[in-house]
Amino acid sequence: MDLTHSPADEAFRAEAREWLHAHVPPEPLPSLETAEGFAAHRAWEAELASGGWSAVNWPRRYGGRECGLMRWLLFEEEYYAAGAPGRVGQNGVSLLAPTLFEHGTEQQRARVLPAMACGETIWAQAWSEPEAGSDLASLRARAVRVPGGWRLSGQKTWSSRAAFADRAFGLFRSDAEAPKPHQGLTYVMFDLRAEGVTVRPIGRLDGKPAFAELFLDEVFVADEDVIGEPGQGWRIAMATAADERGLTLRSPGRFLAAAERLHALWRAQGGPQGARAQVADALIGARAYQLATFATASRFLGGERVGAEASLNKVFWSEYDIALHETALDLLGEEGEFAEEEWSQRYVFALAGPIYAGTNEIQRDIIAEHLLGLPRGRR
Amino acid sequence: MTVSPHVPAPKAPAPRFLLDAEQRAFAESLHAMLAAAGTPAVIRDWSRGERTAGRALWSRIAAAGVFALAVPQAYEGLGPRPVELAVAFVELGRYAVPGPLVETVAAAAALRAPGPAGRFLPGLASGESMATLAREGGYALDGDAAAARLVLAADGLRLAPGHGPVRASLDPARRLTRLLPGGELLDPDPPAEGALLWARLATAAQALGVGLALLDRTVGYVRQRVQFGVPVGSFQAVKHRLADAKIALEFARPLVLGAAVTMTPADVAAAKVSACEAAYATARTALQLHGAIGYTAEYDLSLWLTKARALRTAWGAPDDCRAEVLRARA
Ligand SMILES: Cc1cc2nc3c(=O)[nH]c(=O)nc-3n(C[C@H](O)[C@H](O)[C@H](O)COP(=O)(O)OP(=O)(O)OC[C@H]3O[C@@H](n4cnc5c(N)ncnc54)[C@H](O)[C@@H]3O)c2cc1C
Numbered sequence: 001m002d003l004t005h006s007p008a009d010e011a012f013r014a015e016a017r018e019w020l021h022a023h024v025p026p027e028p029l030p031s032l033e034t035a036e037g038f039a040a041h042r043a044w045e046a047e048l049a050s051g052g053w054s055a056v057n058w059p060r061r062y063g064g065r066e067c068g069l070m071r072w073l074l075f076e077e078e079y080y081a082a083g084a085p086g087r088v089g090q091n092g093v094s095l096l097a098p099t100l101f102e103h104g105t106e107q108q109r110a111r112v113l114p115a116m117a118c119g120e121t122i123w124a125q126a127w128s129e130p131e132a133g134s135d136l137a138s139l140r141a142r143a144v145r146v147p148g149g150w151r152l153s154g155q156k157t158w159s160s161r162a163a164f165a166d167r168a169f170g171l172f173r174s175d176a177e178a179p180k181p182h183q184g185l186t187y188v189m190f191d192l193r194a195e196g197v198t199v200r201p202i203g204r205l206d207g208k209p210a211f212a213e214l215f216l217d218e219v220f221v222a223d224e225d226v227i228g229e230p231g232q233g234w235r236i237a238m239a240t241a242a243d244e245r246g247l248t249l250r251s252p253g254r255f256l257a258a259a260e261r262l263h264a265l266w267r268a269q270g271g272p273q274g275a276r277a278q279v280a281d282a283l284i285g286a287r288a289y290q291l292a293t294f295a296t297a298s299r300f301l302g303g304e305r306v307g308a309e310a311s312l313n314k315v316f317w318s319e320y321d322i323a324l325h326e327t328a329l330d331l332l333g334e335e336g337e338f339a340e341e342e343w344s345q346r347y348v349f350a351l352a353g354p355i356y357a358g359t360n361e362i363q364r365d366i367i368a369e370h371l372l373g374l375p376r377g378r379r
Numbered sequence: 380m381t382v383s384p385h386v387p388a389p390k391a392p393a394p395r396f397l398l399d400a401e402q403r404a405f406a407e408s409l410h411a412m413l414a415a416a417g418t419p420a421v422i423r424d425w426s427r428g429e430r431t432a433g434r435a436l437w438s439r440i441a442a443a444g445v446f447a448l449a450v451p452q453a454y455e456g457l458g459p460r461p462v463e464l465a466v467a468f469v470e471l472g473r474y475a476v477p478g479p480l481v482e483t484v485a486a487a488a489a490l491r492a493p494g495p496a497g498r499f500l501p502g503l504a505s506g507e508s509m510a511t512l513a514r515e516g517g518y519a520l521d522g523d524a525a526a527a528r529l530v531l532a533a534d535g536l537r538l539a540p541g542h543g544p545v546r547a548s549l550d551p552a553r554r555l556t557r558l559l560p561g562g563e564l565l566d567p568d569p570p571a572e573g574a575l576l577w578a579r580l581a582t583a584a585q586a587l588g589v590g591l592a593l594l595d596r597t598v599g600y601v602r603q604r605v606q607f608g609v610p611v612g613s614f615q616a617v618k619h620r621l622a623d624a625k626i627a628l629e630f631a632r633p634l635v636l637g638a639a640v641t642m643t644p645a646d647v648a649a650a651k652v653s654a655c656e657a658a659y660a661t662a663r664t665a666l667q668l669h670g671a672i673g674y675t676a677e678y679d680l681s682l683w684l685t686k687a688r689a690l691r692t693a694w695g696a697p698d699d700c701r702a703e704v705l706r707a708r709a
Binding site: 001002003004263271276277279280281283284285287288289291292294295297298299302309312315316361363364365367368369371372373374375376377 | 395396397398399402462594598601602609610612613614615617618619621622623625626629630631632633634636637640641646649652653697698701702704705708
């Protein structure tokens with residue numbers, strides 16, 4: 001066991017740091033949950049792509065650097081340490097792209113990925129429905145076979161950034177007769193501006209309008225926009241959901257940077273005793289997450305796949321994130337109440353962590369049943 | 380920004396952030412040896428001051444090379460090898476092995492003056508003798524059992540001339556005593572910080588092992604204990620507590636191994652606080668989910684429950700460890 005990175009990896013890190021130092025906007029961009037901020041973030045994705053940094057581990061032909069998982073982790077550490085903007089392209093990059101790498105056709109990859117890498121196409125995830133959240137397999141929006149493709153109808157909701165995004169990917173019931181709810185689902189990509197699509201923004205907790213619900217009325221999608229075999233959508237979606245929770249959604253870089261900021265805030269206030277334990281725990285938690293992620297990445301590179309262990313990560317980082325931000329707001333006192341304060345914005349965002357990407361209750365069930373081998377209960 | 384794990388890396392680098400095959404094999408061989416040793420009976424004897432079985436087990440642990448990991452090669456050891464030591468202490472914790480395990484390791488780390496080192500270290504490495512170590516004014520573990528009783532005093536490392544009355548710990552397997560002042564000065568300038576670091580690391584690893592054992596035993600129990608016609612492990616309130624224990628332990632583990640690699644005071648302190656907090660929280664969960672049988676001394680779970688609490692404050696309470704983490708970045 002060794003915790004050092006190779007000289008070549010460190011050189012890569014230094015190159016990333018230098019580029020970020022020269023390019024990260026000096027002032028924070030407006031929130032990407034607003035129209036203005038969305039546009040600014042889209043431009044930032046293009047800037048990143050022009051330097052070749054928007055999807056560093058992808059193959060070069062799609063706009064990546066082919067640099068591997070470890071370097072992606074190092075890049076992310078530098079990215080967040082540099083205070084670079086949140087990634088508006090995240091849903092596409094962390095959920096759709098891995099799916100296409102594994103289940104898409106070469107034609108789909110060539111068509112979708114380069115535009116995703118440079119922010120030209122921003123993707124929304126259309127999985128949840130008003131009556132299918134945790135019980136996602138109970139979803140009802142349907143895909144009906146028509147010549148050359150499918151027609152989609154139904155309602156999707158809680159779709160992050162969909163108010164301003166270009167396209168969406170989601171699961172639709174293509175075989176109403178299938179014996180089990182997980183069967184007969186088809187995974188498709190569709191245009192949010194296509195005929196028959198209505199996007200209605202819904203304010204998040206802080207009122208920002210990028211969140212949306214989608215109404216689909218006989219929306220046509222061509223066969224080339226179906227990912228994998230029709231009817232196999234559940235299996236395809238779940239494989240990438242595990243990756244999302246496990247490695248790719250929240251890199252340790254983000255929490256290392258947040259813990260450093262918290263420590264700096266605490267120090268600037270003279271290191272009040274009352275918050276000492278929480279500040280130390282934030283530093284310890286970020287280090288734990290970093291080391292655990294490096295270990296997972298090592299296993300990955302050794303040919304193992306991340307399965308249910310992904311759920312350990314998801315619960316850990318989401319609860320960690322809230323604790324850290326609660327500490328910051330406590331330290332700020334009444335200043336922490338102001339909505340434009342960066343800490344309070346990050347706090348509001350952190351609050352959603354235990355809900356999205358599979359609620360923490362569902363993750364704990366997965367841990368208990370798949371990692372600890374406890375019997376399935378009523379669900 | 381993200382990766383696709385499905386995009387192969389150009390050339391997979393060696394998995395540096397994991398234990399290597401040899402380290403894993405070492406853990407497995409200790410695991411197998413300790414599983415066969417019937418430690419609960421050994422622990423109960425030890426708690427009563429009957430040490431024959433405990434000493435026999437001690438010899439086997441030494442023969443497996445555990446103490447030698449803290450002893451330099453010049454004195455018939457294999458060390459210093461903190462990563463392997465941490466791996467070993469996880470297993471010792473998993474089987475709740477009694478005795479001054481941590482203290483013997485810390486004593487080995489404190490003995491660097493050539494004369495005393497040559498006198499004591501070969502015996503510690505081979506398991507022929509046990510040591511205990513205390514800070515001046517503190518309590519020593521198993522001072523009545525140890526052959527070498529060392530004190531990190533203000534004027535250096537001393538060999539205590541004897542010990543005071545033995546006091547029971549809330550972990551019956553831990554017997555505490557003060558060491559008498561004075562005695563031979565072994566080293567006026569011992570590596571005290573280093574010795575305390577080794578003690579803290581070994582305690583953290585031991586606590587992690589205690590926590591892992593508590594989780595395993597509790598999972599086993601709730602799978603077979605039936606109430607309301609179903610295993611209690613099928614109830615979500617039960618599952619979720621165990622899932623939380625699993626999360627805490629799995630994120631303490633890399634801190635313990637990582638600290639063994641860097642051996643910085645802040646990393647070791649972070650490992651100690653997280654492993655001990657995780658083990659203690661798991662102990663609370665284990666007791667709750669066992670119900671009254673968990674509260675029963677003759678049921679073996681108790682041997683781990685009380686140790687989790689005792690280790691939490693041994694060699695650095697949570698607050699001291701957190702302070703150390705912050706001090707490093709002051
Ligand atoms: C900020 C944010 C962004 C999101 N972005 C997207 C997106 O981009 N695309 C998308 O498709 N969806 C998105 N979601 C939706 C998210 O995936 C769902 O909210 C989530 O799956 C939970 O579904 P639900 O809200 O319907 O809650 P419900 O399923 O109704 O659950 C309500 C409560 O009951 C609990 N519960 C439910 N079932 C069980 C059970 N079996 N055992 C124990 N407890 C249970 C839940 O854990 C939860 O606490 C987003 C949500 C948020 C908050």
